[in-house]
Amino acid sequence: MSKPYLTGHYTPQVDETTAYDLRVEGALPPELSGRLLRNGHNPKPGVTPTHWFKGSGMVHGIRLRAGRAEWYRNRWVHTPALDGAPYLTEHGPDLTASTAGTHIIEHAGRLLALCESNLPFELTADLETVGAYDFDGKLTEVMTAHPKQDPVTGELHFFSSSPFPPFLTYHVASTKGELLLSEQVPGATASLKHDFAITQGHVVFIEGTVTFDPTETSGIPYAWKDGQPARIGVMPRGRGGAAAIRWYDIEPGSMLHAANAYEDVEGRIVLEGPAVDRRGFQTSWNWWVGAPGRGSEPNSRSFERQWVIDPRTGTVSERNTDDLVVEFPTINEDLLGREHRYQYAVCFPDDRGMGNYGVVKYDRRTGGRQVRLVGDGRLPSEAVYVPAQGAGSEDEGYLLTVVSDLHADASQVLVLDASDLGAVPVATIHLPRRVTAGIHGSWVPDQD
Ligand SMILES: [Fe+2]
Numbered sequence: 001m002s003k004p005y006l007t008g009h010y011t012p013q014v015d016e017t018t019a020y021d022l023r024v025e026g027a028l029p030p031e032l033s034g035r036l037l038r039n040g041h042n043p044k045p046g047v048t049p050t051h052w053f054k055g056s057g058m059v060h061g062i063r064l065r066a067g068r069a070e071w072y073r074n075r076w077v078h079t080p081a082l083d084g085a086p087y088l089t090e091h092g093p094d095l096t097a098s099t100a101g102t103h104i105i106e107h108a109g110r111l112l113a114l115c116e117s118n119l120p121f122e123l124t125a126d127l128e129t130v131g132a133y134d135f136d137g138k139l140t141e142v143m144t145a146h147p148k149q150d151p152v153t154g155e156l157h158f159f160s161s162s163p164f165p166p167f168l169t170y171h172v173a174s175t176k177g178e179l180l181l182s183e184q185v186p187g188a189t190a191s192l193k194h195d196f197a198i199t200q201g202h203v204v205f206i207e208g209t210v211t212f213d214p215t216e217t218s219g220i221p222y223a224w225k226d227g228q229p230a231r232i233g234v235m236p237r238g239r240g241g242a243a244a245i246r247w248y249d250i251e252p253g254s255m256l257h258a259a260n261a262y263e264d265v266e267g268r269i270v271l272e273g274p275a276v277d278r279r280g281f282q283t284s285w286n287w288w289v290g291a292p293g294r295g296s297e298p299n300s301r302s303f304e305r306q307w308v309i310d311p312r313t314g315t316v317s318e319r320n321t322d323d324l325v326v327e328f329p330t331i332n333e334d335l336l337g338r339e340h341r342y343q344y345a346v347c348f349p350d351d352r353g354m355g356n357y358g359v360v361k362y363d364r365r366t367g368g369r370q371v372r373l374v375g376d377g378r379l380p381s382e383a384v385y386v387p388a389q390g391a392g393s394e395d396e397g398y399l400l401t402v403v404s405d406l407h408a409d410a411s412q413v414l415v416l417d418a419s420d421l422g423a424v425p426v427a428t429i430h431l432p433r434r435v436t437a438g439i440h441g442s443w444v445p446d447q448d
Helices: 278-288
Strands: 019-020 023-026 032-043 057-065 068-077 104-107 110-114 121-123 131-132 156-161 167-171 178-185 196-198 202-207 209-212 222-224 232-237 246-249 258-261 269-275 301-308 315-330 342-347 357-362 369-373 378-380 384-387 397-405 410-417 427-431 441-447
Touching: 023 068, 023 410, 032 104, 032 110, 032 397, 057 427, 104 441, 196 258, 202 258, 202 269, 222 278, 246 315, 269 315, 315 357, 315 369, 384 441
Parallel strands: none
Antiparallel strands: 019 068, 023 427, 032 057, 032 441, 057 068, 104 110, 110 121, 121 131, 156 167, 167 178, 196 202, 202 232, 209 222, 232 246, 258 269, 269 301, 301 315, 315 342, 342 357, 357 369, 378 397, 384 397, 397 410, 410 427
């Protein structure tokens, strides 16, 4: 049976290519000098993974400079897994056998392709694979695909999550890439932890109702289990913080991605991002494993949600803040850990087929939202925010999204004016081939 993640927008590319001097419509702002990178799963020809997340990693890159789109290139992340090396060996998991297909970030001058079940893989500026990266031998566990770089200190906060004790370890790396701190977090469980958040003073972990289940054989051994308590863990940042973690019960659910978290004026922790209930999780999971009868549409049921955690009362209030199906939340990362006004996301059709693909902007101050649909047969990827030079406001900048276009069998990068999603795109970069719909990416400016 053909899997949905091998068809349509998700049809894998079969080779690695490079193209130069891409056609640009509109005016590409000269201040956009750097590389837009997008990672995702791209199974090799002839390989049908049992779960979308197990497909080999492929990074697509677009190099912008001086108002020109200089090149596009796509490269598999050349890990042992690409050549068929098993993840599980007789000695346990092989942390260097990664698919490294979830995210790509830059930190301390290194490009790191990430996947939460393995070590990062370092790539060159031209996307060639260097090899597994373990912070000079100091990282002996897996690394989340969603590390957070503090916009003020430049430090990289991240975690290791495992289905087995100690379950959760918190790490901090310096601006130079030195691993400064690794602390086991008490009270954690085998709950799936894909993302987390930091505030100026705290680290926020999310444990949902989806947890390790060795009896789940459809692809990856995780499943929704009603007995698994859903909780948010809040601990002070910095050395010794893990011992002071406090866990707060929340309603059953699962959250893949945190948009942001911050402390409000009353000292409460506010956490936001898309979340699913049981039906929503099953909708996504059935697509991820290509369950019989699920259909090929990657529709979803995740809704923007807010949790407000009050350490004085020990209580959490939570609610859905919108009725649009969204995923891939992004913000102006200069506000990471601080109160943000604007959040962006990709919107999807729901599980009844209602709604369309597009990019949405939330204004948290007014409660309003602006949706830009991308058109029939087109699917946008995570919209990466890039501030304008000398920006005077939070949304004075650009949203960069790679759109898969089935009609043209090609892709375009839309450069949208983040202050007005309804405006004509600032620029459209035409890519020579379709970028397989995928997961996360980053803008890596040249000064980095
Ligand atoms: Fe993710």
